[in-house]
Amino acid sequence: DVKVTQSSRYLVKRTGEKVFLECVQDMDHENMFWYRQDPGLGLRLIYFSYDVKMKEKGDIPEGYSVSREKKERFSLILESASTNQTSMYLCASSFQGETYEQYFGPGTRLTVT
Amino acid sequence: DAKTTQPTSMDCAEGRAANLPCNHSTISGNEYVYWYRQIHSQGPQYIIHGLKNNETNEMASLIITEDRKSSTLILPHATLRDTAVYYCIVSHMDSNYQLIWGAGTKLIIKP
Numbered sequence A: 001d002v003k004v005t006q007s008s009r010y011l012v013k014r015t016g017e018k019v020f021l022e023c024v025q026d027m028d029h030e031n032m033f034w035y036r037q038d039p040g041l042g043l044r045l046i047y048f049s050y051d052v053k054m055k056e057k058g059d060i061p062e063g064y065s066v067s068r069e070k071k072e073r074f075s076l077i078l079e080s081a082s083t084n085q086t087s088m089y090l091c092a093s094s095f096q097g098e099t100y101e102q103y104f105g106p107g108t109r110l111t112v113t
Numbered sequence B: 001d002a003k004t005t006q007p008t009s010m011d012c013a014e015g016r017a018a019n020l021p022c023n024h025s026t027i028s029g030n031e032y033v034y035w036y037r038q039i040h041s042q043g044p045q046y047i048i049h050g051l052k053n054n055e056t057n058e059m060a061s062l063i064i065t066e067d068r069k070s071s072t073l074i075l076p077h078a079t080l081r082d083t084a085v086y087y088c089i090v091s092h093m094d095s096n097y098q099l100i101w102g103a104g105t106k107l108i109i110k111p
Helices: none
Strands: A004-006 A010-013 A019-025 A031-038 A042-051 A054-057 A064-070 A073-078 A087-094 A108-112 B009-013 B018-023 B031-038 B045-050 B061-064 B070-075 B084-092 B105-110
Touching: A004 A087, A010 A019, A019 A031, A019 A087, A019 A108, A031 A064, A031 A073, A042 A064, A042 A073, A054 A064, A073 A087, B009 B018, B018 B031, B018 B084, B018 B105, B031 B061, B045 B061, B045 B070, B070 B084
Parallel strands: A010 A108, B009 B105
Antiparallel strands: A004 A019, A019 A073, A031 A042, A031 A087, A042 A054, A064 A073, A087 A108, B018 B070, B031 B045, B031 B084, B061 B070, B084 B105
16 A cells, blocks of 8 residues: 655644654655645645655745655755644655546644744 | 535435535546545545546546536445545646645535
8 A cells, every 4th residue: 555654743833943844655656745734725735846856836835845855755844934834734645647646644733833 | 726616515324325516617628537535634535537438446436427517426335434525626637746626525424
C-alpha cells in the first residue's frame, strides 16, 4: 500500500517561529503536493513539486516555502508563523501524469498562538 | 473556483445504495470527472474517475450522463464506514498538477 506520512499530527507554535512540516512517501512518486484545508474553503494548493529540487507555486504560496532535496521527502516551511496560518496541512503524492490519483497523508493540525 | 455543484449533505440507510449527484455543466470535452472522499480526521482518498463512459471499481460506480453535464457516484451497499465528505472534481488529466476542490457532500450513513 502507498504510504504518505507526515511528521506530526498536531503541532502548536508561537507567532514568529519558523515551522517545518515534513512529508515522506514510499511509492517512488515524482509529484508531491502541500495543501491547507480550512472550514468553508476546502483544500487549497500551496506548492507542488514534480521532481527533486523542482517546485511550483500553487494558489496560496504567500508565507510559505518548500524544499525537496530527495525524491521521497517534501518539506513545507513557514518562515515566520502567523495566526492566520492555523490550519490543517495535508501532503499528497502521485505518479507523474497521474495527478488525478493523489495519495494523501493523515494531515498535520497546526495551531499558531 | 470549483467547476462542480454538489448537495451540501445527504443521508443514506446502511445497506442501501448511496447515490451522490454532481453537476458540472461547463465541463469541456477533454476534462475528466474525479471523485475523492475524506473520512473524518483523515486525508482525502481517491475513489474513481471517468471521461464519458460509466466506470466501476471495487469501491464504487460512476455514471456520467450522455451530455456529460452531470454524474452520479454510487456506493452500492453503504456501510457506516462510508460516512465521509465526498468531493466531485472536474479537471484535465494533467491539468498543471492542480485539482480544484469544492466543498463536497457530507454523506451520513445511518444504522
